[in-house]
Amino acid sequence: MTLQELQQQYHIDPEIIRIWSEWESDTLLPIQEAAIREHGILEGKDLLVSAPTSSGKTFLAEIAAIHAIFQQKKVIYLTPLKALAEEKYVDFSEKYNEFGLDVVISTGDRTEFDHAIERGDFHLAVLVFEKVHRLLARNRYFLDHCGLIVIDEIQMTADYSRGTSLEMLLTAILYLRGQKTDSGLHRKTEIQLIALSAVLDDLNHLDEWLGMEVLMSDQRPVDLYEGIVRKDGTFTYRSFIAKEIGAEQFTPFPAHLTFNLRSAEGKREYEYQRLLHYVSALLGRGEQVLVFRKWKWLTRETALRLSRDLQLPPALHALEAVHEMEDSVSKEILLEALRHGAAFHNADLDRHERQVIERFFRAEQSKIRVLCATSTLAMGMNLPVNTVIINDLEKPDPYSGIFQEIPISTAEYKNMSGRAGRLKQRDLGRSILFADTPAEESILWRNYIEGAFPRLQSWLVESSLAQETLFLLAAQICSSEQEVCEFMLRSYSGILHWQNSPEAFEAATEKVQRAVQLCLTHGLLTTTETNRLQVTEIGRVCAIQGVAVETFIRIIGFLEKIDLAACAPWELLFMAQHNRELDDLHVRLSQAAYESGEYWRALRELAPLNYEPLIEHSEQLLQNRFEVTKRIKMSLLLLDWISGMSLQRLELKYSQFYHDKSYSGVIRSLAENAGWMLRLVTEIAAVRHTEQATLQRLQTLSKMVLFGVDERGIELAALYVPGLTRTMIMRLAEAGYTREEQVLDAEFEELIRILPRDIAFRLQDRLYKKYSRTEMRYLVDQKLRLERLGYDPTLLKHIYAAATLSEFDEALKQLFRTPQVKLILREIVTTEPATLEKGEYGRDYLIERESGPLLLRILPPQLRELSDDQFGHLFTIGVKYAPQGFLLIGRPDFSEATYASARQFSQTYSKSLELYPAYSVCERYVQALEKQGTFELGGNI
Numbered sequence: 001m002t003l004q005e006l007q008q009q010y011h012i013d014p015e016i017i018r019i020w021s022e023w024e025s026d027t028l029l030p031i032q033e034a035a036i037r038e039h040g041i042l043e044g045k046d047l048l049v050s051a052p053t054s055s056g057k058t059f060l061a062e063i064a065a066i067h068a069i070f071q072q073k074k075v076i077y078l079t080p081l082k083a084l085a086e087e088k089y090v091d092f093s094e095k096y097n098e099f100g101l102d103v104v105i106s107t108g109d110r111t112e113f114d115h116a117i118e119r120g121d122f123h124l125a126v127l128v129f130e131k132v133h134r135l136l137a138r139n140r141y142f143l144d145h146c147g148l149i150v151i152d153e154i155q156m157t158a159d160y161s162r163g164t165s166l167e168m169l170l171t172a173i174l175y176l177r178g179q180k181t182d183s184g185l186h187r188k189t190e191i192q193l194i195a196l197s198a199v200l201d202d203l204n205h206l207d208e209w210l211g212m213e214v215l216m217s218d219q220r221p222v223d224l225y226e227g228i229v230r231k232d233g234t235f236t237y238r239s240f241i242a243k244e245i246g247a248e249q250f251t252p253f254p255a256h257l258t259f260n261l262r263s264a265e266g267k268r269e270y271e272y273q274r275l276l277h278y279v280s281a282l283l284g285r286g287e288q289v290l291v292f293r294k295w296k297w298l299t300r301e302t303a304l305r306l307s308r309d310l311q312l313p314p315a316l317h318a319l320e321a322v323h324e325m326e327d328s329v330s331k332e333i334l335l336e337a338l339r340h341g342a343a344f345h346n347a348d349l350d351r352h353e354r355q356v357i358e359r360f361f362r363a364e365q366s367k368i369r370v371l372c373a374t375s376t377l378a379m380g381m382n383l384p385v386n387t388v389i390i391n392d393l394e395k396p397d398p399y400s401g402i403f404q405e406i407p408i409s410t411a412e413y414k415n416m417s418g419r420a421g422r423l424k425q426r427d428l429g430r431s432i433l434f435a436d437t438p439a440e441e442s443i444l445w446r447n448y449i450e451g452a453f454p455r456l457q458s459w460l461v462e463s464s465l466a467q468e469t470l471f472l473l474a475a476q477i478c479s480s481e482q483e484v485c486e487f488m489l490r491s492y493s494g495i496l497h498w499q500n501s502p503e504a505f506e507a508a509t510e511k512v513q514r515a516v517q518l519c520l521t522h523g524l525l526t527t528t529e530t531n532r533l534q535v536t537e538i539g540r541v542c543a544i545q546g547v548a549v550e551t552f553i554r555i556i557g558f559l560e561k562i563d564l565a566a567c568a569p570w571e572l573l574f575m576a577q578h579n580r581e582l583d584d585l586h587v588r589l590s591q592a593a594y595e596s597g598e599y600w601r602a603l604r605e606l607a608p609l610n611y612e613p614l615i616e617h618s619e620q621l622l623q624n625r626f627e628v629t630k631r632i633k634m635s636l637l638l639l640d641w642i643s644g645m646s647l648q649r650l651e652l653k654y655s656q657f658y659h660d661k662s663y664s665g666v667i668r669s670l671a672e673n674a675g676w677m678l679r680l681v682t683e684i685a686a687v688r689h690t691e692q693a694t695l696q697r698l699q700t701l702s703k704m705v706l707f708g709v710d711e712r713g714i715e716l717a718a719l720y721v722p723g724l725t726r727t728m729i730m731r732l733a734e735a736g737y738t739r740e741e742q743v744l745d746a747e748f749e750e751l752i753r754i755l756p757r758d759i760a761f762r763l764q765d766r767l768y769k770k771y772s773r774t775e776m777r778y779l780v781d782q783k784l785r786l787e788r789l790g791y792d793p794t795l796l797k798h799i800y801a802a803a804t805l806s807e808f809d810e811a812l813k814q815l816f817r818t819p820q821v822k823l824i825l826r827e828i829v830t831t832e833p834a835t836l837e838k839g840e841y842g843r844d845y846l847i848e849r850e851s852g853p854l855l856l857r858i859l860p861p862q863l864r865e866l867s868d869d870q871f872g873h874l875f876t877i878g879v880k881y882a883p884q885g886f887l888l889i890g891r892p893d894f895s896e897a898t899y900a901s902a903r904q905f906s907q908t909y910s911k912s913l914e915l916y917p918a919y920s921v922c923e924r925y926v927q928a929l930e931k932q933g934t935f936e937l938g939g940n941i
Contacts, residue, residue: 001027001028001032001033001036001037002026002027002028003017003020003021003025003026003027003028004017004026006028006036006063010042010067012066012067012070013070015099016066016099019095019096019099020063023095024059028056029055029056029059029221030217030219031049031051031055031056031057031060031215031217031219032056032059032060032063034215035047035049035060035064035215036060036063038215039213039215041060041063041064041192041194042063042064042067044190044192045192045213046192046193046194046210046211046212046213047193047194047195047212047213047214047215048154048195048197048203048206048207048210048212048213048214048215049061049194049195049196049197049214049215049216049217050197050198050199050200050203050214050215050216050217051197051198051199051215051216051217051218051219051220052198052199052217052218052219052220052240052414052418053198053220053414053415053418053419054220054221054222054384054418054421055217055219055220055221056221057196058152058196060194061077061150061152061194061196062092064148064150064192064194065077065124065148065150066096066101068147068148068192069101069123069124070784071147072781072784072785073146073147073148074120074122074123074124074125074145074146074147074148075123075124075125075146075147075148075149075150076124076125076127076132076143076146076148076149076150077092077124077125077126077127077149077150077152078127078128078129078132078149078150078151078152078169079126079127079128079129079152079153080128080129080152080153080156080159080162080166081128082107082108082109082128083351083354084152084153085105085107085126085127085128086105086107086351086355088126088152089103089104089105089126090355092124092126096123096124097769097776099780100776100777100779100780101123101124101777101780102121102122102123102124102776102777103122103123103124103125103126104116104117104122104124104125104126105125105126105127106125106126106127106128106131106135107127107128107131108128108130108131108672108676109672109675109676109706110720112718112720113125114135117135117142118135118138118139118142119145120142120144120145120146122777123777129156129162129165129166129169130162130165130546131546132169133165133168133169133471133543133546134543134544134545134546136172136471136475137471137474137475137540137543137544137546138540138544140176140475140476140477143173143176143191146191147190147191147192148191148192148193148194149173149191149192149193149194150194150195150196151166151170151193151194151195151196152196153196153197153198154166154195154196154197154206155197155198155200155411155453155456157170157206157456157457157458157492158454158456158457158458158459159459160459161584163458163459163460164459164460164462164463164468167458167459167460167491167492167493168460168468168471168491170210170492171487171490171491171492172472172475172477173191173193174210174211174490175477175487175490176191176477177190177191193210193212195210195212198411198414198415198418198453199216199218199414199453200216200453200456201452201453201455202452202453202455202456203456204455204456204457204496205495205496206456206492208495209492209495219241220240220241220418222421222427222428222429223239223240223241223242223421223428223429224239224240224241224417224418224420224421224428224429224430224431225237225238225239225240225246225248225428225429225430225431226238226240226417226431226448226449227248227430227431227432227433227449228432228433228434228435228441228444228445228449229250229278229432229433229434229435230435230436230441231252231253231436232252233249233250233251233252233253234247234248234249234250235247235248235249235250235430235432236441237430237449238449238450250278250281251277251281253273253274253277253278254277257273259273271391271434272302272305274434275291275302275306275389275391276305276306276309276310278389278432279291279306279310279370279389280310282386282387283310283312283369283370287385287386287387288361288366288368288369288370288371288385288386288387289369289370289371289385289386289387289388289389290370290371290373290383290385290387290388290389290419290420291370291371291372291373291388291389291391292372292373292374292375292388292389292390292391292392292416293372293373293374293375293391293392294374294375294392294394294395295374296346296347296348296374296662296665297660297662298372298392299344299345299346299372299373299374300330300333300344300346300348300372300660300662302344302372302391303333303334303337303342303343303344303370303371303372304333304336304337304342306337306342306370306372307336307337307338307339307340307341307342308340310340310341310342310369310370311340312340312341312342312367312369312370313340313341313367314338314339314340314341314367315338315341315343315360315366315367315368316367317360317363317367318338318343318356318357318360318367318368319335319338319339321356321360321723322334322335322338322353322356322357323335324723324725324756324758324759325352325353325356325723325725326350326646326647326725326726326727327646327647327648327727328348328646328647328648328651328662328664329647329648329651329652329661329662329663329664330346330348330349330662330664331353331648332648333662334349334353334357338368341367341368341369341370342368342369342370342371342372343357343360343361343368343370343371343372344357344371344372344373345357345358345371345372345373345374345383346373346374346665347374347376347665347669348662348663348664348665349664349665350664350668352722352723355722356723357371358383361383361385362383362384371383371385375390375392375395375408375412375416383419384419384420384421384429385419385420385421385429386420386421386428386429386430387420387429387430387431387432388416388417388419388420388429388430388431388432389432390413390416390417390431390432390433391434392408393407393408393413393433393444393448394406394407394408395407395408395412407447409454410447410448410451410452410453410454411453411454413448413451414453416431417431433448433449457496458491458492458493458496458497460488460491460492460493461493461496461497461498461504461508463511464511464514464515465488465508465511465512465515466514466515466518466519466548466549466550467548467549468488468515469484469512469515469516469519470515470519470524470525470535470539470542470543470549471543472484472487473519473525473533473534473535473539473543474535474539474540474542474543474544475543478533479532479533479534480531480532480533481509481512481513481516481533484512484516485505485508485509485512488508488512489505493508515549516533518549519539519549522549522552522553522556523536523538523539524536524538524539524542524549524552525539537687538556538684538687541680541683541684541687542680544683545676545679545680545683547579547580547581547676547677547680548579548580548581550580551579551580551581551677552680554578554579554580554621555575555576555578555579555677555680555681555684556684557617557621558575558578558614558617559575559681559684561610561613561614561617562575562610562613562614563610564681564685564690564694564698565690565691565693565694566609567608567609567610568608568609569639569642569701570603570606570608570635570636570639571608571609571610571614572678572681572698572701573634573635573638573639573674573705574614574618574631574632574635575614575677575681576635576673576674576677576678576681577631577634577635577674578618578621578622578631579673579677581673581676582670582673585666585669585670585673586666587630587633587634587666587670588655588658588663588666589626589629589630589633590657590658592657593633593656593657594626594629599629599632599633599636600629600632602636603632603636606636606639615628618631633654634670634674637650637654637667637670638670638671638674638705640653641667641671641705641708642701642704642705642708642709642710643710644708644709644710644713644726644727644730646726646727647664647667647726650663650667651663651664651667668708671705671706671708672706674705675702675703675705675706678698678701678702678705679699679702681698681702682695682698682699682702685698700714703717703718707726707729708726709726709729709730709733710730710733712730712733712738713726713729713730713732713733713738715738715739715740716729716732716733716737716738716739716740716743716763717729719740719763719766719767719770721759721762721763721766722762723756723758723759723762724755724759724762724763728754728755728759731754731755732754732755735754737751737754739897740767740770740895741864741865741895741897743763743764743767744764744767744768744771744864746764748760748761748764751763751764771864771892771893775800775891775892775893775917775918775919778919778922778923779796779797779800779919779922782796782919782922782923782926783796783797785926785930786926786929789929789930791929795811795814795815795818796815796922796925796926798811798814799811799812799815799891799918799921799922800891800918800919800922802861802891803861804860804861805842805843805858805859805860805861807861808858808859808860808861808891808918809843809858812858812889812918812921813825815921815922815925818925820925820928820929820935821925821928821935823847823935823937824847824848825845825846825847825848825856826845826846826848827843827844827845828844828845828846828855828877828881841857841870841873841874842857842858842859842860842863842888843857843858844856844857844877845857845858846881846883847887847937847938849884851884852883852884853881853883853884854883854884854885854886854887854937854938855874855877855878855881855883855885855886855887856886856887856888856889856937857874857886857887857888857889858889858890859888859889859890860890861890861891861892862891862892863890864890864892864893864894864895864898865894865895865897865898866888866894866898866901866902868901871901871902871905874886874888874913875905875909875911878911883911884911884912884938885911885912885913885914885938886911886912886913886914887913887914887916887937887938888902888913888914888915888916889916889917889918889921890915890916890917890918891917891918891919892917892918892919893917893919894915894917898915899915902914902915912938914937914938916937921937924936924937
């Protein structure tokens with residue numbers, strides 16, 4: 001099926017077809033055509049797609065998403081990882097924002113669109129699994145806005161760390177798709193589900209549980225040679241498509257080189273020299289190589305050594321882009337590697353830095369010829385190459401209480417090997433493992449090249465069910481222990497374990513009972529007069545913030561020790577380090593640093609007010625002075641972080657006892673965690689009716705910690721402008737640019753004295769798009785609705801396109817004269833030169849009504865912020881005509897400061913003043929045509 005055939009059959013907008021043709025292909029892949037023709041994804045049918053990397057499964061979900069949007073449905077795209085969510089958000093935004101589709105994102109630290117998502121004020125929302133839990137806990141009906149949910153990487157139900165969250169979410173969606181209302185009437189939320197997965201050999205009843213049709217494929221459009229290189233240089237492979245065995249000869253690794261393989265250092269050196277040999281051979285063939293290493297420090301070390309040994313030409317454009325990044329230890333190493341055509345990609349680089357590396361690595365004639373990446377980021381990477389080398393086949397055991405390594409799984413291997421030879425990027429891919437003995441080769445071949453994917457399983461059965469129980473009660477999905485247990489029976493664990501084993505279900509029931517008792521004891525739940533369970537205000541905060549019940553109880557315990565109105569930032573930061581979620585973050589504290597007592601001395605010099613009770617409570621809780629010291633270190637580090645200290649200085653200051661100084665990824669993760677905990681503290685304080693000034697201070701501190709800037713930089717940091725670093729934000733603040741309006745009004749030449757030219761452009765462009773984003777979304781939506789009714793949308797287009805006051809004024813008056821509106825206007829003529837010549841105030845009219853006139857002012861386009869002088873002038877006009885109230889119409893929208901000033905104006909003069917963005921006026925017009933009501937302005941006056 002071609003895109004043109006797809007357009008004709010399903011009436012896809014021509015501009016969408018153009019976008020798809022540019023970004024994808026003019027012809028659908030077999031799996032995409034099968035999903036449409038045989039499985040009805042464009043008719044709203046559910047589908048589980050299991051296929052390898054580069055098979056085209058993501059684009060088939062994208063086709064369904066755009067089709068659903070044009071059916072006036074909202075789409076939610078779920079991913080397991082924040083990095084993957086960011087990649088999808090950038091991808092969808094670049095494709096569809098210019099067309100006017102509203103793409104938003106929500107992750108643990110990206111919360112700027114949360115209210116819009118709850119209102120259904122979007123077209124396509126990209127969310128991580130855990131965030132949907134929080135939104136459901138806040139408002140169980142928020143999914144009612146949604147027509148399609150895409151679940152990417154659904155095989156993550158078998159993941160130890162994220163599987164439980166995904167399984168609970170899927171069970172909740174299945175429950176909400178068909179249920180009874182309080183009145184007893186059956187309601188069905190029509191949500192289509194499309195689930196995407198890597199190749200699965202055994203679904204283990206997942207499709208039956210979800211009630212989905214299955215589309216399985218083991219084909220990919222670009223072949224992949226998966227194989228093993230022996231000591232003699234023979235690369236024996238199996239082709240992915242034909243499953244044929246073949247061989248390719250490389251120059252053998254020199255036998256005269258000797259290494260002490262009995263020592264860890266000697267073995268590591270041998271493995272590096274072997275890697276260097278084959279990377280050099282592949283580069284000599286003109287190929288690009290991606291090397292996977294198991295540790296962040298190994299990616300840095302390997303990239304740096306390869307760059308020094310290979311002496312490739314510099315990646316000049318990448319060097320220029322990286323040079324603008326925030327100073328860090330990783331940046332310095334990356335710059336040196338790029339000077340000789342190598343790079344690395346790991347979690348010590350921030351989101352923008354990784355995207356820069358990916359962009360220049362993917363570029364035509366890329367000068368980055370070899371890239372070293374951690375295996376943990378493989379799922380979130382878009383890095384197609386000729387050849388992938390998987391150098392490490394072990395990983396830490398996540399279930400062990402001590403450090404020990406186990407072999408990577410077949411699924412993890414396939415995820416890494418699948419980066420090679422992706423569609424539209426490479427003609428053929430090659431994935432290489434190394435084996436030094438026949439036994440090793442046989443083991444690797446059996447477990448990885450021919451290895452079967454592990455059977456899907458559920459981890460919910462292993463959970464304590466405390467957090468899950470509270471979520472169900474907060475989201476009002478359940479209201480008793482029995483209902484919680486019945487819900488659990490509907491889960492994937494339910495069909496695999498609890499439904500078949502009375503003993504297992506009894507154990508689960510006991511877990512639910514303990515969870516309920518724990519929540520009752522600590523005030524998270526209460527019982528009603530009818531003996532139903534009900535979440536308390538404080539319990540709802542715990543569920544909405546998505547923290548473990550144990551974490552919540554810890555934080556409550558600390559809050560008893562301090563006075564929020566009087567405590568210093570260190571006290572809040574120290575308290576925030578006592579959460580269970582921090583256990584997954586490896587924060588280093590060397591024995592030498594611990595024994596030196598330096599962090600205790602620094603704390604005593606700081607002399608916080610509640611130092612002793614907080615330390616005492618921490619020692620009682622942790623029962624380990626080493627762990628207490630580690631949390632003192634973390635809190636002091638975060639104090640320096642919010643002061644604006646550079647990453648590089650932070651790394652050197654807090655890693656002085658370590659050879660590897662790179663620490664930036666941990667610092668950012670620590671800040672995100674602390675910001676999250678401080679948002680939790682703020683919500684707890686709000687429920688306890690803490691005074692507004694204290695709440696504002698807590699809110700501000702949580703944002704300072706999240707962004708790593710002082711109070712002045714928060715507003716600009718919240719824009720998430722790619723490449724706008726903490727250092728740049730503070731330079732802007734020093735120059736007086738702390739608010740969006742100040743940057744918008746600034747001359748570009750002034751901004752480039754402070755920022756690099758491309759960053760200054762991105763900053764202003766982000767602000768322009770932010771203010772026009774809502775307009776564009778409304779225009780697309782209103783245009784579609786008018787065309788369905790048979791009306792010409794040209795009138796609305798003129799309003800949205802108006803660039804001058806005269807154009808805007810005339811376009812609005814044409815709308816007011818239509819039969820559906822019939823607004824009677826009388827122009828107010830003034831002789832003031834400022835109004836007539838400069839047009840700075842706008843055009844004034846009286847709207848005649850039986851109940852009394854309203855004064856309407858049509859403002860010049862792009863006037864987002866009104867001064868006190870402008871409000872005063874409006875009142876002066878009003879004195880003469882004594883209207884009942886004032887209306888202002890502008891575009892694209894007004895600043896928050898202007899909305900606040902309007903409220904203040906209304907209170908001061910006891911006259912209502914309503915602000916109407918143009919898209920709001922147009923929406924009233926469209927609703928009138930849809931017979932949803934009459935057109936009215938000033939309805940509240």
